Amino acid sequence: MERFGISLVLLSIFLFAGGGVEGLGVNWGTMATHKLPPKTVVQMLIDNGIKKVKLFDADESTMSALAGKDIEVMVAIPNDQLLSMNDYDRAKKWVRRNVTRYSFKGGVAIKYVAVGNEPFLTSYNNSFINTTFPALQNIQNALNEAGHGDTIKATVPLNADVYNSPSENPVPSAGRFRKDINQQMTQIVQFLNQNNAPFTVNIYPFLSLYGNPDFPFDFAFFDGLATPVLDNGIQYTNVFDANFDTLVSALHAAGYGNMPILVGEVGWPTEGDINANVNLAYRFYNGLLQRLEPNAPNKGTPLRPGDMEVYLFGLIDEDAKSIAPGNFERHWGIFRYDGQPKFGMGFLGKGQDKLLIGAKDVKYLDTKWCRLKSDADVSSNLTAENVNYACTFSDCTALGYGSSCNGLDTRGNASYAFNMYFQAQNQDEFSCNFQGLAEVTDQNISQANCNFTIQIQNSSSPELLPEISVLIHGVASLFLLLLLF
Helix, strand or coil: CCCCCCCCCHHHCCCCCCCCCCCEEEECCCCCCCCCCHHHHHHHHHHCCCCEEECCCCCHHHHHHHCCCCCEEEEEECHHHCCHHHCHHHHHHHHHHHCHHHCCCCCCEEEEEEECCCCCCHHHCCCCCCCHHHHHHHHHHHHHHCCCCCCCEEECEEEHHHEECCCCCCCHHHCEECHHHHHHHHHHHHHHHHCCCCEEEECCHHHHHHHCCCCCHHHHCCCCCCCCEEECCEEECCHHHHHHHHHHHHHHHCCCCCCCEEEEEECCCCCCECCECHHHHHHHHHHHHHHHCCCCCCCECCCCECCCEEEECCCECCCCCCCCCCHHHHCCCCECCCCCECCCCCCCCCCCCCCCCCCCCCCECCCCEEEECCCCCCCCHHHHHHHHHHHHCCCCHHHCCCCCCCCCCHHHHHHHHHHHHHHHCCCCHHHCCCCCCEEEECCCCCECCECCCCCECCCCCCCCCCCCCCCCCCCCCCHHHHHHC
16 A cells, blocks of 8 residues: 555665755645644654754744754745734734744744745736835834844745846846836845845746746756856856846846845645656756755856755645646645655765655554445536535645546546545545445555545644644635546
C-alpha cells in the first residue's frame, strides 16, 4: 500500500553534497482540510535542520508551537486585513497581540512581518493598491514604537509581476517597476530603505513555463542547458537569475540598487500539470540548492553575487487552496499532506546530506476507501452529478491532464472522486453513499501510479489539538467534470 507515496527509486536519492544553506527557509501554509498538529510540523523543521519559516498568518497554535525553538519566523497579515491596518490604533493592537505577546525569553524568534501577500497581482484588479503602503507604514511604526523596530522588520511579499522589462528590450538590465504601480512601488521601496528592511519577492520559474507555451523549457532550470540570454556581456542561462536581476535593475533605477532582497517564495509543484511532477521538482531544487551552498562557484546572480535569503514554497501540500491559478496550487509541498517526503533533499550540510525526515507519529483514519459500485451506471447523469459534487468539496486535481491519476478509466475517475470526498469527511459512513452509487471497501483500490488517499486524523480532534479550526470545504473547478466523463 502506497500510503506514504515514496517510490523505492526516490528513497536512494540525495539532492546535493556541500555546505549547509544558512539562508534557506520554508513557507508553512495551512490551507488544508486535515492539518498536521503544529507541534508535529515544528519537529519536522527541527529534524530537517530548517532554521527559518515564513507563515501566512499569526495563528496562536502555530506561534505557540514555535515558542522556544531556534527558528526565525516571518508572521503575516493577510490581504483582507490590510484596510484595517490603515488605522494606526488597530496596527498597534495587531503588533501587541501578534508580536509583543511572543517577544520574551523563550518566546518566538520573530524577524519579519509580512504585510499582505502579493497584493499588487494584476488579477486583484487594484483591490489593495491604496491600502498596502499605509498598512506597511503603520505596522513598521507600531513595531518601532513597541521597541521591536531594531530587530523586526515589516516587508511586503510581492509577486515578480511588479516589475518587467519592455518588450522591445527584454533583458534584465532594462528592468523597471510596472508603470501603473510605479508611484506605490517607489513609496514602498523608500520606506523599506528608511527602516533597513528587505524587499521581498516571489519568483516562480514554473509559472514562466506554465503560462507561456513558447517558453524555452530548459531555461526554467539551473543546469545550463538553455541557450543563454545575452545582456551587456552577461550570459543568463536560467529564468531565476534573469528575473532576480530584473528586480535589481528596477531597484537601481528607483535609486536603491543596493537594497537587500529576500526571496519569499520559490519552488516547483509535483502534481496538477504536465510539468508538475516529482522528477522536475527534483531537477529544480537540485539546481537551486547547489546555487545556495556557501562554497558554490556561482552563488547568487550576476548582478547580486553572494549569499541569498530564500524561502522554499512550500513545506506541505494544501488540499484546500484555490485552484483558480491552476490545479498545481495544491501540490507545492516538498512534503505530502501527511508530512511524508516526496523526494530526497539535503538541508543539513556537508557530510550530513540525507533524506528529508518526515512527520513522526502521524495518525491516519481507518484503512478503508469509498468506491463506485460495480453495478452503477457510470454514464448516467446521476453519476456525473455526484462526481461533480464530490470534486467540488474535495481535491480531485490529481485527475487533471498530466497528473498522476490522469490515466484512470471513467469508473476509476468516479471512485477516486468519491474516495477523496469520503476521506475529506473523515470517512463518515453517510459520505460514501452518493445516492446509492458508492460503497465502502477495505480493499486498497489504488491503481499503478495513482494513490487513493487515506487521510490523516484531523488535528482539530479532541485528542490532538482542539483549538485549531479546520477549513472543511475545498474549491474545485467544474472542468473536472469534463475530465471525468
